[in-house]
Amino acid sequence: MEPLNRAALKIAKKVADNPVGGGEANLMAGNISNSNIWEEGNKGSSCGS
Numbered sequence: 001m002e003p004l005n006r007a008a009l010k011i012a013k014k015v016a017d018n019p020v021g022g023g024e025a026n027l028m029a030g031n032i033s034n035s036n037i038w039e040e041g042n043k044g045s046s047c048g049s
Helices: 002-017
Strands: none
Touching: none
């Protein structure tokens, strides 16, 4: 899953840095969902813990 998240962040950064119409660049946030710390079968890594 991490390679997919990294690829999505690269795409989002490219879009944020190149706004339509040549306006000011946008802010971008990444890694805010914490999906990178979830482990299947590990109850301590779920939000229900």
